[in-house]
Amino acid sequence: MSRIVVMDLREHNTVLAGHDRYFVLVGPDGDSHLVRDWCPHRGGPLSLSRLTPDGRRLTCPWHGTKVGVAAVRRTGLPMVRSGDEAIVLLPDTPDDVPVTLVHKRILANLPPEDPDRPGSDGPDGSAGPAGPAGTVEDCAELPALPCEEQR
Amino acid sequence: MTIQEQSLPVFASDGEVLRDRVASFAANQLFGGRPDLLHGPNPYRRTLVPEALAEVDFDRPLGAREFASSRALTVHRILGTYYESETVLLPEQGLAGLRPDFEAFYGEELRRIRESSLSDLERFAFGFLDGEVEVSGDCTPEVLDTYLRHLVDEAARGDSPALDAIATAADRPAAADTYLVQLALDGLTEASAMSRNLGGAYGPEQSALFKVFIDEFGYGVHESKHTTIFTKMLGSRGMASHVHAYWNFYLPGPIAINNHYYLLSRDHAKFFRYAGAVAYAEAVFAPAFVKMIKVFRDVFGDDVDLHYCDEHAHIDEHHGRITREEILLALAERHGNHVVPELMRGIAEARMLGGWFEDDTAAQITWSDTIPRHRELAADATLDGPPERAERTRGAAFHTRNHDHAVVLEIEDGEAELVTSATGTPTPLAKGDAVLVPAGRVYGVRALSDASSHLLHPVRTSA
Ligand code: FES
Ligand SMILES: [Fe+2]
Ligand SMILES: [Fe+2]
Numbered sequence: 001m002s003r004i005v006v007m008d009l010r011e012h013n014t015v016l017a018g019h020d021r022y023f024v025l026v027g028p029d030g031d032s033h034l035v036r037d038w039c040p041h042r043g044g045p046l047s048l049s050r051l052t053p054d055g056r057r058l059t060c061p062w063h064g065t066k067v068g069v070a071a072v073r074r075t076g077l078p079m080v081r082s083g084d085e086a087i088v089l090l091p092d093t094p095d096d097v098p099v100t101l102v103h104k105r106i107l108a109n110l111p112p113e114d115p116d117r118p119g120s121d122g123p124d125g126s127a128g129p130a131g132p133a134g135t136v137e138d139c140a141e142l143p144a145l146p147c148e149e150q151r
Numbered sequence: 152m153t154i155q156e157q158s159l160p161v162f163a164s165d166g167e168v169l170r171d172r173v174a175s176f177a178a179n180q181l182f183g184g185r186p187d188l189l190h191g192p193n194p195y196r197r198t199l200v201p202e203a204l205a206e207v208d209f210d211r212p213l214g215a216r217e218f219a220s221s222r223a224l225t226v227h228r229i230l231g232t233y234y235e236s237e238t239v240l241l242p243e244q245g246l247a248g249l250r251p252d253f254e255a256f257y258g259e260e261l262r263r264i265r266e267s268s269l270s271d272l273e274r275f276a277f278g279f280l281d282g283e284v285e286v287s288g289d290c291t292p293e294v295l296d297t298y299l300r301h302l303v304d305e306a307a308r309g310d311s312p313a314l315d316a317i318a319t320a321a322d323r324p325a326a327a328d329t330y331l332v333q334l335a336l337d338g339l340t341e342a343s344a345m346s347r348n349l350g351g352a353y354g355p356e357q358s359a360l361f362k363v364f365i366d367e368f369g370y371g372v373h374e375s376k377h378t379t380i381f382t383k384m385l386g387s388r389g390m391a392s393h394v395h396a397y398w399n400f401y402l403p404g405p406i407a408i409n410n411h412y413y414l415l416s417r418d419h420a421k422f423f424r425y426a427g428a429v430a431y432a433e434a435v436f437a438p439a440f441v442k443m444i445k446v447f448r449d450v451f452g453d454d455v456d457l458h459y460c461d462e463h464a465h466i467d468e469h470h471g472r473i474t475r476e477e478i479l480l481a482l483a484e485r486h487g488n489h490v491v492p493e494l495m496r497g498i499a500e501a502r503m504l505g506g507w508f509e510d511d512t513a514a515q516i517t518w519s520d521t522i523p524r525h526r527e528l529a530a531d532a533t534l535d536g537p538p539e540r541a542e543r544t545r546g547a548a549f550h551t552r553n554h555d556h557a558v559v560l561e562i563e564d565g566e567a568e569l570v571t572s573a574t575g576t577p578t579p580l581a582k583g584d585a586v587l588v589p590a591g592r593v594y595g596v597r598a599l600s601d602a603s604s605h606l607l608h609p610v611r612t613s614a
Contacts, residue, residue: 042466043370062362063469 003093005101007086012101014047015077017090022077023047024086026109027069028055033076034088041065046072047104051112058108166209169275172268173209173229177201181255182232184548188570188595192393193249194240195256198550199228212275215283218404218507219514219591220555226276227406228398231336233265233272234413238343240394276407277414284499286492292483295491299430299475302502306435312513314446320520323450325575328388329519330443332397332573333405333512338381338459339394342367344412348425354485356426359477363433363470380459387456390574399551400573402593404511408504415497423482423490427497430479434471435505440464511591518592519571522578529559529585538606543567543598551595554588557610560596561585565603570595580605 005015009032013024021037023046037047044062052059057066078089090099176182177199184198185191203225213223236256242249255261288294313330320326345364351357369375382392391397415425440463447455483491518525540563551570560569562584568577569586571594579599580586587610588594596605 042366062365063466063473 003090003095003097003099005088005090005099007088007101009081009084009086012103013106014102014104015088015090016098016100016102017093018097018099021045021047023104023106023108025069025072025076025106027073032079032081032086033073034079034086035072035077036075038075039065039067040071047106047108049108050110051108053112053114055112059113061107166211169268169271170204170207170209172264173226173272174201174204176233176261176264176268177204177229179255179261181252184550186546186549188399188549188597189391189396189573190398192242192244192396193252194235194242194394195249195252197228197232197395197398198548199232200225200550200552203552209275212278215279217555218407219402219511219553221553222555223276223407224403224553224593226272227403227410228401230272230276230410231406231413233269234344234410234417235340236261236265237417238340240340243393273414273418276410280500284496284503286495286499289488290491290495291488292480292491295483295494296475296480298495299434299479299498302431302498303434303471306502306505307438311439311442312509313516314442316513316516316520317446317450320516322520322575325572326516326520327447327450328390328574329400329516329572330512331385331388331390332400333402333508335381335385335392335397336395336401336405336409338384339378339392341377341381344409344416345429347413347416348419348422351419356478356481356485359473359481360429363429363473366466366470377459377462380462383456384459387454388451388574397573399549399595400593402511402515403553403591404504404507404509408508411500411504421493421497423486423493424497424500426474426478426482427494427499428501429497430471430474430494431498431501432505433467433474436467437464437471440467514589515571515592518589519575522569522571522586525587525589526585528587529561532557532559532587532608533611534559534608535611536609538608540604540606541596542602542604543596544602545598545600547598549595549597551593553591553593554607555590556612557587557589559585559608559610560588560594561606561608563604563606565598565600567596567598567600567603567605570597 003017005017007015009024014037015022015034022034023037025033025035027033035046037045039046039049039060039062041060041063044060044065046058046060046067048061049058049067050061051057051069052066055069057068058072059066077091080087093099178201181196182199182201184200185196190197203221207222207225213220213226217223240256241253246253313333317323317326317330342364345360345367349357349361349364365371367377369377369379373379385392395401412425412428415421415428440460444457444460444464447457447460479494483494538561543565549570562580562582564582566579566581568579570577571592577597578586588607596603
């Protein structure tokens with residue numbers, strides 16, 4: 001049973017639905033996806049990951065798994081954005097599951113990390129502009145085991 | 152540049168004062184022991200063998216080469232109890248009925264004794280490290296990195312005496328169980344010492360340690376917590392999994408390594424040594440668990456739940472990298488070369504104590520597996536000097552001990568059984584039967600008749 005959630009993207013970028021968390025991942029062309037904040041390795045917070053220099057993958061903050069952005073987008077919930085309003089369909093979410101909208105800091109929307117300055121951190125990335133465009137590589141389906149581990 | 156911790160006098164107080172305090176701690180009714188071989192599900196009661204304290208010379212601290220001495224066993228049991236008194240232990244079945252024990256264990260009386268003697272007891276047990284491990288020369292982050300990588304390669308290539316002892320034992324299941332028992336001291340309370348390094352404010356390295364910690368704690372999912380999957384491994388072998396069912400069977404080497412992590416974690420003057428030790432440990436765990444999986448699959452086939460080992464073979468690859476790059480080397484970069492010798496010292500200490508774990512466990516497995524052979528050796532041994540005499544009555548508190556030198560244990564009167572492992576079958580001994588107990592090996596004697604007595608004959612070591 002789907003639930004409808006209406007988000008004001010100027011105020012919220014994260015949906016908490018029961019034990020699941022989704023965040024708005026903004027692509028290089030400004031396209032938005034509401035994706036699961038969950039690394040396929042061990043459930044790390046992908047919203048706190050950073051883009052690799054080529055912009056194609058997100059490096060999970062927990063153990064460094066690099067998850068293809070395309071694969072992450074495929075975890076996106078159905079969402080229709082009109083201006084700053086987004087209507088989201090939460091699948092299989094009974095009415096008694098609490099749903100909360102919040103605003104969080106999303107590092108995944110910052111430009112790619114400067115490879116010369118590891119750990120460099122930008123300002124609040126919640127409405128982050130797009131990084132340099134690049135072909136998005138195809139990665140293993142989520143949820144699955146890590147597409148590629150760091151080293 | 153050589154930077155070493157200043158050599159302090161062994162004790163601020165003298166040995167007599169330390170002995171009195173430790174003896175009054177061990178004399179508490181919590182620590183008197185029970186007739187059973189295993190401890191029941193009561194984390195507050197553990198046998199500390201107060202009588203054994205009388206033999207401990209507290210004026211002479213433990214030496215580097217006596218990790219399996221009788222003093223080491225007695226003292227590390229007490230020190231480990233001190234440390235665990237600073238962690239939260241509650242019985243799974245609930246506190247009902249154990250409330251008085253809870254209150255005694257954490258209560259003011261024992262706490263004051265601990266507070267007045269912990270530093271001296273630590274110095275007694277670990278003071279030798281100041282002289283035993285020395286780092287000198289121009290130590291840079293590059294030197295540190297090369298040193299760690301070398302030792303990690305050495306560990307990955309080297310063999311494990313304890314796992315080898317399992318593979319070659321006649322009773323491989325009992326041997327493998329003995330190994331699990333030694334892991335249980337840490338496994339049932341895993342990352343407790345680590346948790347003491349999480350507080351404070353020390354920048355990105357603190358956050359890196361926290362990442363390791365959340366893995367150890369299963370991301371807050373109790374089913375995934377490392378202690379939980381450890382209990383499942385024990386359960387799959389039909390073994391008890393409460394804190395500390397196998398207390399009587401923990402060997403001094405494994406207790407010492409556990410205590411060492413508490414030592415480095417309690418006193419943050421030793422923080423850089425902790426960072427070195429944890430980086431070494433996390434880096435060598437993954438390959439060690441790969442070896443363990445192989446040996447345990449050989450012994451038990453599919454009849455053992457090795458998820459705990461699989462988990463560490465995987466996640467400690469990450470922990471090895473995180474602790475090396477994001478903690479060890481990052482601390483060296485941030486704080487400068489003057490901390491590098493301490494980081495290296497921590498690595499060296501962890502390696503040395505890891506060797507104790509292996510050697511002690513291997514020796515116990517091998518001895519326990521060859522009791523018939525040690526009965527023959529007893530017959531051939533040359534006795535040296537008058538024996539010590541010990542008595543047991545049926546149903547009396549059971550405890551285990553060891554000796555600094557080999558002894559021949561001879562039943563003088565009655566019937567008894569010799570217990571050398573937690574899950575193996577004890578050896579029944581009748582009047583006149585004798586067994587050679589090598590130096591350091593841990594055993595207990597339990598009366599099968601109403602009363603029994605046995606003699607402990609010193610053995611001439613040239614034999
Ligand atoms: S949880 Fe993302 S890398 Fe492990
Ligand atoms: Fe662990
Ligand atoms: Fe670990």
